[in-house]
Amino acid sequence: xxxxxxxxxxxxxxxxxxxxxxxxxxxxxxxxxxxxxxxxxxxxxxxxxxxxxxxxxxxxxxxxxxxxxxxxxxxxxxxxxxxxxxxxxxxxxxxxxxxxxxxxxxxxxxxxxxxxxxxxxxxxxxxxxxxxxxxxxxxxxxxxxxxxxxxxxxxxxxxxxxxxxxxxxxxxxxxxxxxxxxxxxxxxxxxxxxxxxxxxxxxxxxxxxxxxxxxxxxxxxxxxxxxxxxxxxxxxxxxxxxxxxxxxxxxxxxxxxxxxxxxxxx
Amino acid sequence: xxxxxxxxxxxxxxxxxxxxxxxxxxxxxxxxxxxxxxxxxxxxxxxxxxxxxxxxxxxxxxxxxxxxxxxxxxxxxxxxxxxxxxxxxxxxxxxxxxxxxxxxxxxxxxxxxxxxxxxxxxxxxxxxxxxxxxxxxxxxxxxxxxxxxxxxxxxxxxxxxxxxxxxxxxxxxxxxxxxxxxxxxxxxxxxxxxxx
Numbered sequence: 001x002x003x004x005x006x007x008x009x010x011x012x013x014x015x016x017x018x019x020x021x022x023x024x025x026x027x028x029x030x031x032x033x034x035x036x037x038x039x040x041x042x043x044x045x046x047x048x049x050x051x052x053x054x055x056x057x058x059x060x061x062x063x064x065x066x067x068x069x070x071x072x073x074x075x076x077x078x079x080x081x082x083x084x085x086x087x088x089x090x091x092x093x094x095x096x097x098x099x100x101x102x103x104x105x106x107x108x109x110x111x112x113x114x115x116x117x118x119x120x121x122x123x124x125x126x127x128x129x130x131x132x133x134x135x136x137x138x139x140x141x142x143x144x145x146x147x148x149x150x151x152x153x154x155x156x157x158x159x160x161x162x163x164x165x166x167x168x169x170x171x172x173x174x175x176x177x178x179x180x181x182x183x184x185x186x187x188x189x190x191x192x193x194x195x196x197x198x199x200x201x202x203x204x205x206x207x208x209x210x211x212x213x214x215x216x217x218x219x220x221x222x223x224x225x226x227x228x229x230x231x232x233x234x235x236x237x238x239x240x241x242x243x244x245x246x247x248x249x250x251x252x253x254x255x256x257x258x259x260x261x262x263x264x265x266x
Numbered sequence: 267x268x269x270x271x272x273x274x275x276x277x278x279x280x281x282x283x284x285x286x287x288x289x290x291x292x293x294x295x296x297x298x299x300x301x302x303x304x305x306x307x308x309x310x311x312x313x314x315x316x317x318x319x320x321x322x323x324x325x326x327x328x329x330x331x332x333x334x335x336x337x338x339x340x341x342x343x344x345x346x347x348x349x350x351x352x353x354x355x356x357x358x359x360x361x362x363x364x365x366x367x368x369x370x371x372x373x374x375x376x377x378x379x380x381x382x383x384x385x386x387x388x389x390x391x392x393x394x395x396x397x398x399x400x401x402x403x404x405x406x407x408x409x410x411x412x413x414x415x416x417x418x419x420x421x422x423x424x425x426x427x428x429x430x431x432x433x434x435x436x437x438x439x440x441x442x443x444x445x446x447x448x449x450x451x452x453x454x455x456x457x458x459x460x461x462x
Binding site (some may be wrong): 009010120125128165167171201219220 | 270271272273275276277278279280282283284286287291294295309330331333334335337338340341342343344345351352353355357358390415416417418437438442446450454
């Protein structure tokens with residue numbers, strides 16, 4: 001499980017999609033999520049599906065990683081599809097399934113909504129599949145920069161994100177060690193009513209808190225010793241730059257959206 | 267909200283990690299899934315840690331810390347329940363619970379800051395209000411999500427009844443959070459104090 005944690009979802013690569021600026025990717029995905037809900041005809045769904053599938057193909061990410069990203073929604077997709085199949089009673093009766101009459105309207109609506117879920121999850125997962133967490137952190141810091149005006153601590157937010165990225169695997173390993181240590185001392189996490197089980201969490205939580213706070217304190221001291229004094233005047237190792245490919249991506253996406261609205265039925 | 271000290275940043279970041287561990291506590295203790303009324307409820311400590319973040323870090327830093335947690339999940343690091351992550355989690359029916367944790371930390375911190383020093387009655391009131399915020403926001407969001415963008419029409423009361431087993435579990439955990447924090451506050455006061 002720990003290896004899974006460290007890797008996250010990012011799949012290294014050097015495809016066209018990998019090279020797009022993370023800010024561009026976030027913006028495009030944001031608008032894609034909104035515009036998916038405007039699709040209402042075969043043509044408009046078709047153009048969005050084609051766009052999403054071609055983008056996925058260009059990333060050259062192995063299919064198994066993409067399918068792994070889809071696992072949380074298979075159940076929801078199947079459930080919604082069958083619900084609409086049974087409940088919707090529009091159009092003509094297609095056939096009879098164990099006494100239930102299946103209408104053509106139900107099939108159409110079921111397919112449309114399942115396709116919408118599929119597009120949403122596929123396209124949003126592309127961001128984390130093709131961009132490292134550090135890149136997205138930088139992008140979020142940059143995009144939230146206007147909030148500095150209302151005294152929202154944007155730089156601090158980004159720094160906290162980076163620190164937690166560093167510490168999540170460490171503290172997870174720590175939890176594993178503590179749980180083994182406490183089990184070997186005979187703490188029983190397995191039986192008893194709710195109250196007993198909550199009590200059993202205490203021998204896990206106390207050492208976890210102690211260790212977490214110790215790390216936090218040491219890191220803060222190290223930061224102060226190295227002269228950390230907030231975001232003002234701080235320079236960056238990696239600079240984000242909008243390049244010509246980003247302009248092309250925006251243009252292409254605009255075309256797709258115009259196509260979507262032309263193909264919609266009103 | 268400027269002038270965050272380095273120690274505020276590191277404690278906030280550590281709470282993000284604790285939230286991630288709390289959300290997946292059953293990964294270390296698979297048998298910690300508690301059977302309530304026939305259904306097995308996987309024990310997630312997210313509400314517990316969101317309340318603790320509010321109690322310990324105060325309303326501003328606490329809610330900022332939980333906001334960072336949501337952002338880290340958005341990055342694709344599997345910190346949400348069942349090792350999930352990504353934008354989809356916010357669109358899904360349970361996304362409202364995630365968003366509400368920011369409000370939970372804020373309100374809990376706000377109430378806890380009214381008292382001069384940690385006390386069980388004050389912290390219990392704060393924790394219970396946090397729990398109410400969590401569920402009212404989360405279930406309303408679920409209702410809106412299912413009826414609007416997920417197209418799975420359900421009634422408001424059905425949305426609530428599906429959440430009752432979780433509510434019992436989180437109710438017990440929030441009172442536990444209040445008691446736990448009072449004990450913890452005595453032990454960590456030398457390590458960390460909120461900025462005055």
